[in-house]
Amino acid sequence: MMTNMSKEKDRMITMAHGAGGELMDELIHELILPSFRSDIGEIPLSDLDDSAIIEDIVITTDGHTVKPIFFPGGDLGSLSIAGTVNDLLAIGAKPIALTAGIILPEGIFIDEIQQLLSSASKICKRTGIFIVAGDTKVVEKTDLDSPVMTTTGIGKRHPLMDQNMEIAGERKKDWLSDQNLKDGDKIILTGTVGDHGITILSEREGYGFQGEIKSDIAPLVDVMESALKVGGVASAKDPTRGGIANSLNEIASKSDVGIEIIENDIPMKNWVKNGGELLGIDPLTIGNEGKFIMAVEPSLAEDVLAAIKKTDEGKDAAIVGEVKKDIEGVVLRTEVGGTRILETPVGDPVPRIC
Amino acid sequence: MMTNMSKEKDRMITMAHGAGGELMDELIHELILPSFRSDIGEIPLSDLDDSAIIEDIVITTDGHTVKPIFFPGGDLGSLSIAGTVNDLLAIGAKPIALTAGIILPEGIFIDEIQQLLSSASKICKRTGIFIVAGDTKVVEKTDLDSPVMTTTGIGKRHPLMDQNMEIAGERKKDWLSDQNLKDGDKIILTGTVGDHGITILSEREGYGFQGEIKSDIAPLVDVMESALKVGGVASAKDPTRGGIANSLNEIASKSDVGIEIIENDIPMKNWVKNGGELLGIDPLTIGNEGKFIMAVEPSLAEDVLAAIKKTDEGKDAAIVGEVKKDIEGVVLRTEVGGTRILETPVGDPVPRIC
Numbered sequence: 001m002m003t004n005m006s007k008e009k010d011r012m013i014t015m016a017h018g019a020g021g022e023l024m025d026e027l028i029h030e031l032i033l034p035s036f037r038s039d040i041g042e043i044p045l046s047d048l049d050d051s052a053i054i055e056d057i058v059i060t061t062d063g064h065t066v067k068p069i070f071f072p073g074g075d076l077g078s079l080s081i082a083g084t085v086n087d088l089l090a091i092g093a094k095p096i097a098l099t100a101g102i103i104l105p106e107g108i109f110i111d112e113i114q115q116l117l118s119s120a121s122k123i124c125k126r127t128g129i130f131i132v133a134g135d136t137k138v139v140e141k142t143d144l145d146s147p148v149m150t151t152t153g154i155g156k157r158h159p160l161m162d163q164n165m166e167i168a169g170e171r172k173k174d175w176l177s178d179q180n181l182k183d184g185d186k187i188i189l190t191g192t193v194g195d196h197g198i199t200i201l202s203e204r205e206g207y208g209f210q211g212e213i214k215s216d217i218a219p220l221v222d223v224m225e226s227a228l229k230v231g232g233v234a235s236a237k238d239p240t241r242g243g244i245a246n247s248l249n250e251i252a253s254k255s256d257v258g259i260e261i262i263e264n265d266i267p268m269k270n271w272v273k274n275g276g277e278l279l280g281i282d283p284l285t286i287g288n289e290g291k292f293i294m295a296v297e298p299s300l301a302e303d304v305l306a307a308i309k310k311t312d313e314g315k316d317a318a319i320v321g322e323v324k325k326d327i328e329g330v331v332l333r334t335e336v337g338g339t340r341i342l343e344t345p346v347g348d349p350v351p352r353i354c
Numbered sequence: 355m356m357t358n359m360s361k362e363k364d365r366m367i368t369m370a371h372g373a374g375g376e377l378m379d380e381l382i383h384e385l386i387l388p389s390f391r392s393d394i395g396e397i398p399l400s401d402l403d404d405s406a407i408i409e410d411i412v413i414t415t416d417g418h419t420v421k422p423i424f425f426p427g428g429d430l431g432s433l434s435i436a437g438t439v440n441d442l443l444a445i446g447a448k449p450i451a452l453t454a455g456i457i458l459p460e461g462i463f464i465d466e467i468q469q470l471l472s473s474a475s476k477i478c479k480r481t482g483i484f485i486v487a488g489d490t491k492v493v494e495k496t497d498l499d500s501p502v503m504t505t506t507g508i509g510k511r512h513p514l515m516d517q518n519m520e521i522a523g524e525r526k527k528d529w530l531s532d533q534n535l536k537d538g539d540k541i542i543l544t545g546t547v548g549d550h551g552i553t554i555l556s557e558r559e560g561y562g563f564q565g566e567i568k569s570d571i572a573p574l575v576d577v578m579e580s581a582l583k584v585g586g587v588a589s590a591k592d593p594t595r596g597g598i599a600n601s602l603n604e605i606a607s608k609s610d611v612g613i614e615i616i617e618n619d620i621p622m623k624n625w626v627k628n629g630g631e632l633l634g635i636d637p638l639t640i641g642n643e644g645k646f647i648m649a650v651e652p653s654l655a656e657d658v659l660a661a662i663k664k665t666d667e668g669k670d671a672a673i674v675g676e677v678k679k680d681i682e683g684v685v686l687r688t689e690v691g692g693t694r695i696l697e698t699p700v701g702d703p704v705p706r707i708c
Contacts, residue, residue: 011464018458018492027490031464035471037484040451045486052486054451057411061453061506063491097394097408099415101455101504104372110365110385117389130391132399132406135504136381137417138372139706145497150455150489150504152415352493 020241020287021345042175043091049178050090050238051155058093058155060084065148067352069116071203073195073215076149077120079289079354083240084153085127085219090236090292092164092176092228093155095221098124099133100151105144116147127219129153160228167231168297172255180234181255183325186301188294190223190308191216191316192267193244197286198275201350205279212271218290223314226307232300237293240354242345245285247293248330249344258327261342263334265320285345287353295323374595374641375699396529397445403532404444404592405509412447412509414438419502421706423470425557427549427569430503431474433643433708437594438507439481439573444590444646446518446530446582447509449575452478453487454505459498470501481573483507514582521585522651526609534589535609537679540655542648544577544662545570545670546621547598551640552629555704559633566625572644577668580661586654591647594708596699599639601647602684603698612681615696617688619674639699641707649677 016023028048038046041054051060062083069076081098088095100120104113124130157175158164165171171180195216202213227233235255239247244266252259268283276283290313296304301319308314330342370377382402392400395408405414416437423430435452442449454474458467478484511529512518519525525534549570556567581587589609593601598620606613622637630637644667650658655673662668684696 013458013460013462013464013467013492015460015492015494017460018490024490031467032471032488032490035468035475036478040484041486045484045488052451052453054486055510057450057508059451059453059487059506059508061455061487061504062489063455063457063504065457065491065493067493067497096411097406097413099406099413099506101415101417101506103417103419103502103504104367106367106369106371108367110367113367113385114389117386121389124390130394130399132395132408133413133415133506134386134399135416136372136378136386137419137502137706138367138369139419139421139502140369143421143499143706148457148491148493148498148502150415150417150457150506152413152453152455152487152504152506154411154413154508156409352491352497 015351020246043177050087051093056156058088058091060087061150061152062087063148063150064354065352066354067146068203069146071199071215072213073199074217075116075119076147077116078123078217080149080151081120081123082217082219083289083354084151085129086238088153088155089220089224090176090238092158092161094158095129095153095155097132098129098151098153100131100149101135102147102149103137103139103144104147105141106138107141108147123219127221158228164228164231164233167300168234171234176233176236178235178237178251178254181251181257181295181323183257183323184298185234185295185323186298186319187259187321188296188301188305189267189318189320190292190314192269193288194268194272194276194283194286196289197243197350197353198272198283200353201279202275216288216290218313220290220292220313222311223292223308226311227294227304230300230304230307232297232304233294234297235295239291239293240287240289243285243287244293245342246344248342252330258324259321259330260324260327261321261330261332263332265318267316267318284342286350369705374600377700404441405447410510412442412445414441415504415506416441417502417504418708419706420708421500422557423500425553425569426567427553428571429470429473430501431470432477432571434503434505435474435477436571436573437643437708438505439483440592442507442509443574443578444530444592446512446515448512449483449507449509451486452483452505452507454485454503455489456501456503457491457493457498458501459495460492461495462501477573481575512582518582518585518587522588525588530587530590532589532591532605532608535605535611535649535677537611537677538652539588539649539677540652540673541613541675542650542655542659543621543672543674544646544668546623547642548622548626548630548637548640550643551597551704551707552626552637554707555633556629570642570644572667574644574646574667576665577646577662580665581648581658584654584658584661586651586658587648588651589649593645593647594641594643597639597641598647599696600698602696606684612678613675613684614678614681615675615684615686617686619672621670621672638696640704
């Protein structure tokens with residue numbers, strides 16, 4: 001597998017290589033990982049989990065290229081901060097601080113930057129997690145169409161994690177790792193799916209959906225804390241690029257189990273459903289920015305769900321399925337009693353979604 | 355001062371805002387810092403030092419937009435890794451790990467990415483500091499002309515720092531802070547200046563300079579360690595954007611002292627001097643990627659210099675001046691016995707240098 005990409009000297013990167021699906025997987029496994037020592041730390045680079053862990057420090061990074069930079073429910077600034085906070089939480093860390101590197105095209109209005117900074121700042125204040133280091137670069141407007149922002153987050157093990165993992169029973173990793181799923185775990189979705197992706201795409205296409213449309217960008221500090229307080233959370237994942245289709249397949253594959261999802265139980269807003277149909281896009285394959293997929297010890301799933309539902313960001317949470325060791329991949333049990341395979345999207349229908 | 359920028363709704367960002375000079379300073383102080391709580395940590399964001407320090411973790415971030423991405427002596431990959439390692443070292447940290455977020459334009463050849471990764475990897479292997487978390491995004495080629503890479507580094511206090519700071523005597527901060535300069539400190543430059551900036555610009559202009567031309571990209575792990583072993587280093591700075599003109603003014607201003615530099619003692623390669631004249635650019639105002647400016651307790655300066663000169667990257671090091679509390683800004687004592695003020699460059703003549 002390591003040869004396909006590297007042998008062909010004239011092969012080029014396509015948009016699909018950045019979409020979080022199979023081609024991206026190929027890019028990472030054939031090109032990026034072999035270039036570096038990827039085995040360093042407790043959760044190393046090669047785990048490709050939400051965050052890495054080295055010397056008791058949890059660290060994660062994300063480049064944000066969303067276009068347009070302003071949209072209903074958020075902007076590049078709030079997206080970057082919330083996304084990075086959520087990546088730290090998703091491995092079982094308590095976020096400590098963030099860094100932000102922003103690259104601006106010349107000609108952008110000061111006013112626009114101020115707006116991005118202000119909404120980033122709001123998320124910081126809401127969570128008590130602040131930017132401690134930053135960098136700004138400016139490039140010609142012919143070279144970059146709109147600002148991009150790369151945020152890195154550091155954290156330490158969440159104080160509730162020891163208790164949580166003990167309740168979760170024996171797991172492969174002592175963090176909320178993608179590799180921790182086991183037969184019988186309940187799958188919790190902490191809210192409706194597809195809000196962010198449908199919002200970005202319909203903004204680009206000029207659709208309005210009667211003004212209901214709004215990204216779900218949110219830092220999930222309370223959602224995670226409420227779940228860890230109950231305990232028994234084995235794994236958590238932030239289903240961004242490629243949506244829950246991508247994330248469910250990723251955790252199933254990494255844990256070497258199957259997942260069965262009851263289609264009817266997936267929380268989805270009506271405008272997302274309708275918008276997806278209008279745009280010809282399955283909302284299960286597009287990015288979310290304020291949701292976790294959690295795998296929870298079955299005996300505690302109802303209690304964890306109840307705790308999550310009490311938070312602002314988790315009120316639409318639901319148990320949507322179960323881990324099954326005797327099935328392969330992700331199987332969707334449909335309304336009419338049939339099943340279909342929910343595959344990893346090959347190319348994301350929405351580029352520059354995050 | 356906080357009102358100029360924010361009041362004018364229609365003011366735009368120009369290339370000079372990203373150049374590391376006065377306009378960039380305005381952008382940071384009037385727009386960015388007021389948006390966030392910048393007082394968190396031992397070396398907080400508002401110190402605008404090489405790295406920040408929070409809860410015993412040292413952290414720094416840098417976006418790299420160098421153009422062209424390949425040039426004599428290095429490329430975007432090696433530049434990003436070495437630059438971030440040097441920022442950690444420059445505050446007195448021992449680097450632990452790095453993260454890298456790369457944004458690629460579609461259509462870039464796999465082969466080119468491989469080359470970037472390979473040279474990044476070489477610096478990692480040479481220093482024993484590895485990438486533990488990463489992120490890749492792809493955007494349309496109409497939206498981005500060439501790859502950009504944002505690296506973040508984390509570290510912990512260098513084991514030699516306690517001893518070093520004790521020898522350096524009483525200082526404002528217990529790290530190699532920009533604020534630590536005091537009257538009488540000797541200024542050491544750890545090598546020749548201007549190599550990187552002249553290389554990038556002459557590449558762009560198509561000049562060759564008889565093949566000598568080469569960026570100075572290097573991780574300065576050995577240089578720093580050799581200096582700390584002697585002890586008495588009060589401050590260190592990585593003179594990238596705006597060159598030593600910018601960095602010297604920055605540390606003088608932050609420490610509320612003046613600096614006198616003997617022009618003739620500044621190490622500079624002949625091709626840099628000639629190249630600067632040909633291009634009409636003062637090599638003191640353009641970026642370096644493998645150099646430190648250090649302020650050292652005078653009684654130890656010769657010993658520190660001797661130690662640095664034994665390293666591969668520090669063999670051209672020199673004592674170039676002295677901190678003087680009774681002068682203002684940075685004064686250059688010229689060959690013919692006169693003096694001139696070395697000012698902070700307003701706009702960098704070389705955009706996208708790093």
